[in-house]
Amino acid sequence: MYHGVTHASEKGRREPEKDESSAAQDGGEKKERVLHTRVPAVLERELKRFADNLRVPVSNLVRTILEDAVKAADVAGEGMENRLKRAAQALEEKREKMNERLERSLAQAALREAIAFQAVRLTRETACGRCAEKMPRGTEAHLAVMPTMDAPRLFVCSACVPQEDEEGETP
Ligand SMILES: [Zn+2]
Incomplete structure:
Protein backbone atom coordinates (compact mmCIF):
# COMPACT_ATOMS: atom_id res chain seq x y z
CA MET A 1 0.00 0.00 0.00
CA TYR A 2 1.14 3.48 -0.76
CA HIS A 3 1.83 5.77 2.07
CA GLY A 4 0.72 8.77 0.04
CA VAL A 5 -2.75 7.41 -0.54
CA THR A 6 -3.75 7.20 3.12
CA HIS A 7 -2.15 10.50 3.76
CA ALA A 8 -4.00 12.19 0.95
CA SER A 9 -7.38 10.96 2.10
CA GLU A 10 -6.72 12.08 5.66
CA LYS A 11 -5.67 15.45 4.47
CA GLY A 12 -8.82 15.74 2.39
CA ARG A 13 -10.95 15.06 5.40
CA ARG A 14 -9.27 17.72 7.47
CA GLU A 15 -9.45 20.57 4.99
CA PRO A 16 -12.51 22.47 6.06
CA GLU A 17 -13.62 24.35 2.96
CA LYS A 18 -12.56 21.73 0.49
CA ASP A 19 -15.85 20.00 0.08
CA GLU A 20 -19.08 21.90 0.55
CA SER A 21 -21.24 18.82 0.74
CA SER A 22 -19.26 17.19 3.52
CA ALA A 23 -19.31 20.45 5.43
CA ALA A 24 -23.08 20.43 5.09
CA GLN A 25 -23.23 16.89 6.41
CA ASP A 26 -21.06 17.68 9.38
CA GLY A 27 -23.07 20.49 10.85
CA GLY A 28 -24.83 22.70 8.34
CA GLU A 29 -27.89 20.52 7.95
CA LYS A 30 -30.22 23.20 9.21
CA LYS A 31 -29.09 25.65 6.56
CA GLU A 32 -31.47 25.53 3.66
CA ARG A 33 -30.98 26.92 0.22
CA GLU A 113 -66.45 6.78 -13.14
CA ALA A 114 -67.24 3.55 -14.98
CA ILE A 115 -70.92 3.12 -15.84
CA ALA A 116 -70.71 -0.61 -16.55
CA PHE A 117 -68.35 -3.56 -16.67
CA GLN A 118 -68.50 -5.93 -19.56
CA ALA A 119 -67.10 -9.45 -19.40
CA VAL A 120 -64.49 -10.04 -22.06
CA ARG A 121 -61.90 -12.70 -22.89
CA LEU A 122 -58.37 -11.34 -23.13
CA THR A 123 -56.30 -12.11 -26.19
CA ARG A 124 -53.14 -10.69 -24.67
CA GLU A 125 -51.68 -10.23 -21.22
CA THR A 126 -53.20 -7.19 -19.59
CA ALA A 127 -52.73 -5.61 -16.18
CA CYS A 128 -55.76 -5.08 -14.00
CA GLY A 129 -56.48 -1.36 -13.87
CA ARG A 130 -57.27 -1.58 -10.20
CA CYS A 131 -54.89 -4.00 -8.48
CA ALA A 132 -52.28 -4.06 -11.29
CA GLU A 133 -52.28 -7.85 -11.21
CA LYS A 134 -51.23 -9.30 -14.57
CA MET A 135 -54.02 -11.19 -16.26
CA PRO A 136 -52.70 -13.73 -18.76
CA ARG A 137 -54.07 -14.19 -22.27
CA GLY A 138 -57.32 -16.17 -22.23
CA THR A 139 -58.45 -14.86 -18.86
CA GLU A 140 -61.94 -13.53 -18.42
CA ALA A 141 -61.58 -9.86 -17.56
CA HIS A 142 -64.00 -6.98 -17.37
CA LEU A 143 -63.89 -3.97 -19.60
CA ALA A 144 -64.85 -0.74 -17.89
CA VAL A 145 -67.42 1.12 -19.94
CA MET A 146 -66.70 4.78 -19.44
CA PRO A 147 -69.15 7.67 -19.71
CA THR A 148 -67.05 9.43 -22.33
CA MET A 149 -65.39 8.12 -25.47
CA ASP A 150 -62.02 9.72 -24.79
CA ALA A 151 -61.66 8.01 -21.40
CA PRO A 152 -58.87 5.44 -21.04
CA ARG A 153 -59.71 1.85 -21.88
CA LEU A 154 -59.34 -0.14 -18.69
CA PHE A 155 -59.76 -3.75 -17.78
CA VAL A 156 -60.16 -5.18 -14.30
CA CYS A 157 -59.71 -8.69 -12.98
CA SER A 158 -62.66 -10.69 -11.67
CA ALA A 159 -61.61 -9.98 -8.08
CA CYS A 160 -61.77 -6.24 -8.70
CA VAL A 161 -65.01 -6.01 -10.65
CA PRO A 162 -67.74 -4.49 -8.47
CA GLN A 163 -70.25 -7.06 -7.25
CA GLU A 164 -74.01 -6.67 -7.72
CA ASP A 165 -74.66 -5.99 -4.09
CA GLU A 166 -72.77 -6.63 -0.94
CA GLU A 167 -75.77 -8.41 0.63
CA GLY A 168 -75.93 -12.19 0.61
CA GLU A 169 -72.86 -14.31 0.10
CA THR A 170 -69.50 -12.68 -0.39
CA PRO A 171 -67.45 -13.80 -3.37
ZN1 LIG B 1 -57.64 -6.61 -10.02
Whole structure:
Protein backbone atom coordinates (compact mmCIF):
# COMPACT_ATOMS: atom_id res chain seq x y z
CA MET A 1 0.00 0.00 0.00
CA TYR A 2 1.14 3.48 -0.76
CA HIS A 3 1.83 5.77 2.07
CA GLY A 4 0.72 8.77 0.04
CA VAL A 5 -2.75 7.41 -0.54
CA THR A 6 -3.75 7.20 3.12
CA HIS A 7 -2.15 10.50 3.76
CA ALA A 8 -4.00 12.19 0.95
CA SER A 9 -7.38 10.96 2.10
CA GLU A 10 -6.72 12.08 5.66
CA LYS A 11 -5.67 15.45 4.47
CA GLY A 12 -8.82 15.74 2.39
CA ARG A 13 -10.95 15.06 5.40
CA ARG A 14 -9.27 17.72 7.47
CA GLU A 15 -9.45 20.57 4.99
CA PRO A 16 -12.51 22.47 6.06
CA GLU A 17 -13.62 24.35 2.96
CA LYS A 18 -12.56 21.73 0.49
CA ASP A 19 -15.85 20.00 0.08
CA GLU A 20 -19.08 21.90 0.55
CA SER A 21 -21.24 18.82 0.74
CA SER A 22 -19.26 17.19 3.52
CA ALA A 23 -19.31 20.45 5.43
CA ALA A 24 -23.08 20.43 5.09
CA GLN A 25 -23.23 16.89 6.41
CA ASP A 26 -21.06 17.68 9.38
CA GLY A 27 -23.07 20.49 10.85
CA GLY A 28 -24.83 22.70 8.34
CA GLU A 29 -27.89 20.52 7.95
CA LYS A 30 -30.22 23.20 9.21
CA LYS A 31 -29.09 25.65 6.56
CA GLU A 32 -31.47 25.53 3.66
CA ARG A 33 -30.98 26.92 0.22
CA VAL A 34 -33.37 27.49 -2.61
CA LEU A 35 -32.41 25.55 -5.67
CA HIS A 36 -33.83 26.54 -9.01
CA THR A 37 -33.81 24.03 -11.76
CA ARG A 38 -35.31 23.52 -15.18
CA VAL A 39 -37.34 20.39 -15.73
CA PRO A 40 -39.15 19.17 -18.84
CA ALA A 41 -42.82 20.18 -18.97
CA VAL A 42 -43.84 16.52 -18.88
CA LEU A 43 -41.92 15.93 -15.68
CA GLU A 44 -43.41 19.03 -14.16
CA ARG A 45 -46.91 17.83 -14.97
CA GLU A 46 -46.13 14.41 -13.52
CA LEU A 47 -44.74 15.94 -10.37
CA LYS A 48 -47.74 18.23 -9.96
CA ARG A 49 -50.24 15.48 -10.46
CA PHE A 50 -48.37 13.17 -8.15
CA ALA A 51 -48.08 15.88 -5.52
CA ASP A 52 -51.81 16.60 -5.86
CA ASN A 53 -52.54 12.94 -5.37
CA LEU A 54 -50.48 12.82 -2.23
CA ARG A 55 -51.80 16.20 -1.16
CA VAL A 56 -48.34 17.62 -0.57
CA PRO A 57 -46.68 20.69 -2.11
CA VAL A 58 -44.61 19.97 -5.21
CA SER A 59 -41.49 21.36 -3.55
CA ASN A 60 -41.83 18.91 -0.65
CA LEU A 61 -42.19 16.04 -3.03
CA VAL A 62 -39.15 17.10 -5.04
CA ARG A 63 -37.10 17.51 -1.89
CA THR A 64 -38.07 14.08 -0.61
CA ILE A 65 -37.13 12.49 -3.91
CA LEU A 66 -33.77 14.27 -3.97
CA GLU A 67 -32.99 13.41 -0.37
CA ASP A 68 -33.80 9.77 -1.01
CA ALA A 69 -31.65 9.71 -4.11
CA VAL A 70 -28.67 11.29 -2.35
CA LYS A 71 -29.11 9.01 0.66
CA ALA A 72 -29.02 5.99 -1.62
CA ALA A 73 -25.84 7.32 -3.19
CA ASP A 74 -24.28 8.01 0.22
CA VAL A 75 -24.86 4.48 1.39
CA ALA A 76 -22.88 3.24 -1.57
CA GLY A 77 -19.87 5.19 -0.25
CA GLU A 78 -18.16 6.04 -3.49
CA GLY A 79 -16.36 8.90 -5.16
CA MET A 80 -18.25 12.03 -6.05
CA GLU A 81 -18.69 11.23 -9.70
CA ASN A 82 -20.04 7.79 -9.00
CA ARG A 83 -22.25 9.19 -6.31
CA LEU A 84 -23.79 11.65 -8.69
CA LYS A 85 -24.27 8.94 -11.27
CA ARG A 86 -25.98 6.81 -8.70
CA ALA A 87 -28.10 9.67 -7.51
CA ALA A 88 -29.22 10.30 -11.07
CA GLN A 89 -29.94 6.63 -11.48
CA ALA A 90 -31.88 6.45 -8.25
CA LEU A 91 -33.85 9.49 -9.33
CA GLU A 92 -34.68 7.86 -12.61
CA GLU A 93 -35.87 4.72 -10.83
CA LYS A 94 -37.89 6.81 -8.43
CA ARG A 95 -39.45 8.58 -11.34
CA GLU A 96 -40.39 5.31 -12.97
CA LYS A 97 -41.93 4.01 -9.77
CA MET A 98 -43.68 7.31 -9.31
CA ASN A 99 -45.01 7.06 -12.83
CA GLU A 100 -46.32 3.59 -12.19
CA ARG A 101 -47.99 4.67 -9.00
CA LEU A 102 -49.39 7.73 -10.68
CA GLU A 103 -50.76 5.73 -13.58
CA ARG A 104 -52.34 3.33 -11.16
CA SER A 105 -53.99 5.98 -9.07
CA LEU A 106 -55.27 7.70 -12.21
CA ALA A 107 -56.68 4.38 -13.41
CA GLN A 108 -58.33 3.79 -10.06
CA ALA A 109 -59.86 7.25 -10.16
CA ALA A 110 -61.07 6.66 -13.72
CA LEU A 111 -62.59 3.29 -12.74
CA ARG A 112 -64.81 4.99 -10.21
CA GLU A 113 -66.45 6.78 -13.14
CA ALA A 114 -67.24 3.55 -14.98
CA ILE A 115 -70.92 3.12 -15.84
CA ALA A 116 -70.71 -0.61 -16.55
CA PHE A 117 -68.35 -3.56 -16.67
CA GLN A 118 -68.50 -5.93 -19.56
CA ALA A 119 -67.10 -9.45 -19.40
CA VAL A 120 -64.49 -10.04 -22.06
CA ARG A 121 -61.90 -12.70 -22.89
CA LEU A 122 -58.37 -11.34 -23.13
CA THR A 123 -56.30 -12.11 -26.19
CA ARG A 124 -53.14 -10.69 -24.67
CA GLU A 125 -51.68 -10.23 -21.22
CA THR A 126 -53.20 -7.19 -19.59
CA ALA A 127 -52.73 -5.61 -16.18
CA CYS A 128 -55.76 -5.08 -14.00
CA GLY A 129 -56.48 -1.36 -13.87
CA ARG A 130 -57.27 -1.58 -10.20
CA CYS A 131 -54.89 -4.00 -8.48
CA ALA A 132 -52.28 -4.06 -11.29
CA GLU A 133 -52.28 -7.85 -11.21
CA LYS A 134 -51.23 -9.30 -14.57
CA MET A 135 -54.02 -11.19 -16.26
CA PRO A 136 -52.70 -13.73 -18.76
CA ARG A 137 -54.07 -14.19 -22.27
CA GLY A 138 -57.32 -16.17 -22.23
CA THR A 139 -58.45 -14.86 -18.86
CA GLU A 140 -61.94 -13.53 -18.42
CA ALA A 141 -61.58 -9.86 -17.56
CA HIS A 142 -64.00 -6.98 -17.37
CA LEU A 143 -63.89 -3.97 -19.60
CA ALA A 144 -64.85 -0.74 -17.89
CA VAL A 145 -67.42 1.12 -19.94
CA MET A 146 -66.70 4.78 -19.44
CA PRO A 147 -69.15 7.67 -19.71
CA THR A 148 -67.05 9.43 -22.33
CA MET A 149 -65.39 8.12 -25.47
CA ASP A 150 -62.02 9.72 -24.79
CA ALA A 151 -61.66 8.01 -21.40
CA PRO A 152 -58.87 5.44 -21.04
CA ARG A 153 -59.71 1.85 -21.88
CA LEU A 154 -59.34 -0.14 -18.69
CA PHE A 155 -59.76 -3.75 -17.78
CA VAL A 156 -60.16 -5.18 -14.30
CA CYS A 157 -59.71 -8.69 -12.98
CA SER A 158 -62.66 -10.69 -11.67
CA ALA A 159 -61.61 -9.98 -8.08
CA CYS A 160 -61.77 -6.24 -8.70
CA VAL A 161 -65.01 -6.01 -10.65
CA PRO A 162 -67.74 -4.49 -8.47
CA GLN A 163 -70.25 -7.06 -7.25
CA GLU A 164 -74.01 -6.67 -7.72
CA ASP A 165 -74.66 -5.99 -4.09
CA GLU A 166 -72.77 -6.63 -0.94
CA GLU A 167 -75.77 -8.41 0.63
CA GLY A 168 -75.93 -12.19 0.61
CA GLU A 169 -72.86 -14.31 0.10
CA THR A 170 -69.50 -12.68 -0.39
CA PRO A 171 -67.45 -13.80 -3.37
ZN1 LIG B 1 -57.64 -6.61 -10.02
